[in-house]
Amino acid sequence: MFHRLFRRPQILASALAGVLLATAGSASAGQRKFAYSYETLTAPVGSVEFENWVTWKHTSGDGRADQFDFRHEFEFGVTDRLQIGLSVADWRLTDTSTGSRATYRHSGVEVIYNLTNPTTDFIGSALYGELLIGEGVIELEGKLLLQKNFGPVTLVYNAIIEAEWEGKTLKHLDERSGEFAQTLGVSYQVNPNFNVGAELLHEVALPEWRAEGKSVVFAGPNASFRAGRFFATVAGLFRVTDHDEEPDVQTRLIFGVDF
Amino acid sequence: MVGHFPRLLAGAALAVFASGCVGTVPPPVSPAMLRVSRGATAQTLEAGRITLTTRCASCHRVYPVAAYSPARWAEIVEEMAERTKLDASQQAALLAYLTAAHATPPPAPNPAG
Numbered sequence: 001m002f003h004r005l006f007r008r009p010q011i012l013a014s015a016l017a018g019v020l021l022a023t024a025g026s027a028s029a030g031q032r033k034f035a036y037s038y039e040t041l042t043a044p045v046g047s048v049e050f051e052n053w054v055t056w057k058h059t060s061g062d063g064r065a066d067q068f069d070f071r072h073e074f075e076f077g078v079t080d081r082l083q084i085g086l087s088v089a090d091w092r093l094t095d096t097s098t099g100s101r102a103t104y105r106h107s108g109v110e111v112i113y114n115l116t117n118p119t120t121d122f123i124g125s126a127l128y129g130e131l132l133i134g135e136g137v138i139e140l141e142g143k144l145l146l147q148k149n150f151g152p153v154t155l156v157y158n159a160i161i162e163a164e165w166e167g168k169t170l171k172h173l174d175e176r177s178g179e180f181a182q183t184l185g186v187s188y189q190v191n192p193n194f195n196v197g198a199e200l201l202h203e204v205a206l207p208e209w210r211a212e213g214k215s216v217v218f219a220g221p222n223a224s225f226r227a228g229r230f231f232a233t234v235a236g237l238f239r240v241t242d243h244d245e246e247p248d249v250q251t252r253l254i255f256g257v258d259f
Numbered sequence: 260m261v262g263h264f265p266r267l268l269a270g271a272a273l274a275v276f277a278s279g280c281v282g283t284v285p286p287p288v289s290p291a292m293l294r295v296s297r298g299a300t301a302q303t304l305e306a307g308r309i310t311l312t313t314r315c316a317s318c319h320r321v322y323p324v325a326a327y328s329p330a331r332w333a334e335i336v337e338e339m340a341e342r343t344k345l346d347a348s349q350q351a352a353l354l355a356y357l358t359a360a361h362a363t364p365p366p367a368p369n370p371a372g
Contacts, residue, residue, distance in 0.1 A: 038332050041317040080313070118265040119312045120284055121306065152320045192319040214297045226318070231341070 003053035006051075011093035011249065031226045033187040033195045035252040037156045040124040040147040042114045050074055051256040057247035067247075068093040071104075085110040106134030118147040128158075138165045139172060151188040154197075158182065163209070178206035185222070193226045200236050217241045218250060230257050271367045285311055285321055286360050296359040299352075306349070314343050315353075324360040349362025 004092040033039065039050040043049060053071035069092050076083040110130040118124025128143035139162065147155045152153030165173035181204070187197030199222050222235035236251045278309055286292070288304040296304060311321060327335065340350045 039311055039317075044314055044317075047344065117312050117316075119316050120308075149283070149316065149320065154320075189320045 008063070016208060028063070028250045029222055030232045031153055032233045032254055032256065033197065033253055034156060034185040034199055036125070036199050036201050036237070037157055037183040037223055038112065038128060038143065038145050039154070039184040040114055040118055040145045041114070041125040042081060042083035042112050042126070042210050043075055045079060047077040048074060048259040049256055050259065051254055053252065053254050055252040056249060057250040059245070059247045061133055061244050063245055064097055066095040078221045081253070082116040083112045090132065104134070106132040106137055106139065108132035112145070115238050118149045125149055133170070136167050136169050138170070139163070143164055154187045156185045178209045179216050180204045180206060182201050187222070187224070199237065213242065214243055214246070216246050230255070280327070283321065285324060285325065285367070286363065288356070289363065292359045292363045295362040296355060299355040299359065303352045303357045304359055307352035307354070310345065310349050310353045311356065314345065318343075324357055329361055331357045332361065
């Protein structure tokens with residue numbers, strides 16, 4: 001499996017850059033409390049953060065498969081309310097009964113604009129937009145982010161709409177699909193460096209943007225840690241609805257550092 | 260059941276957020292706070308409050324101003340300023356707000372309810 005992976009120079013370079021950047025220098029990390037939900041406060045002006053994501057999805061049964069999705073992203077605080085992220089490389093490692101393969105998926109940009117504060121306003125809110133472009137794929141994603149802080153407890157809700165165009169090349173994007181998703185998260189601050197909580201993910205496929213497709217729900221615990229200027233957030237979600245062809249479990253780890 | 264899930268989840272989220280008015284909120288800048296602020300302006304105190312509810316709150320909960328003494332707040336702000344990259348003016352405004360808010364008695368409850 002891994003010798004195939006390392007034949008891909010762009011993937012190897014991306015992985016090495018991630019390891020080097022994540023282990024070099026000092027930083028002052030903000031801390032993500034959730035792995036599947038975004039919070040509404042944006043990064044401070046002038047800050048730069050580097051995040052590495054890995055999402056593992058395991059499907060059992062006849063269609064047994066393990067899928068690892070990786071993301072390497074820089075985030076910049078542009079103004080008090082605006083944050084921009086650059087996704088250097090999203091890539092996927094798939095392991096099935098017929099073999100393993102690694103594929104580069106896309107790169108892109110995301111923008112988060114904070115509207116209201118989750119502590120002082122009635123409700124915290126922000127808007128999120130993302131554009132991802134790959135060899136034969138374009139993805140657009142929009143999110144409404146809501147958050148409320150109650151002392152040590154943080155509640156978040158994300159509503160997500162996604163559109164995807166796929167084809168052999170960017171000039172021949174003849175397939176289109178969409179998805180509506182919602183996430184709900186709660187996190188309790190045990191101490192300033194450690195939070196625990198739970199997250200829920202609900203996905204509704206919108207094939208051809210017309211009919212409502214499968215509706216799948218995942219739920220499970222999360223935890224986030226901070227050590228100095230580094231942080232890590234992890235969540236393990238279990239499928240709680242039928243649809244055996246969907247993953248039984250998915251786990252996401254985000255490791256971040258500020259520069 | 261699953262078909263109703265989007266509405267159930269959205270409804271639950273709205274109900275949770277509708278209760279947002281009971282959240283812990285740092286006291287707003289008030290005339291009483293200005294009187295004990297040792298010369299800090301309302302703008303400075305407001306800037307300190309914004310720093311508390313954005314920069315500090317992006318990593319951890321917002322602690323009640325009464326949770327620590329002014330001397331302890333000074334130590335905490337100095338320790339955290341480096342981590343959060345606050346400049347000198349932001350650090351001073353934050354400390355001015357925390358000190359003034361700590362010295363300001365909470366408003367008396369409204370007898371009219």
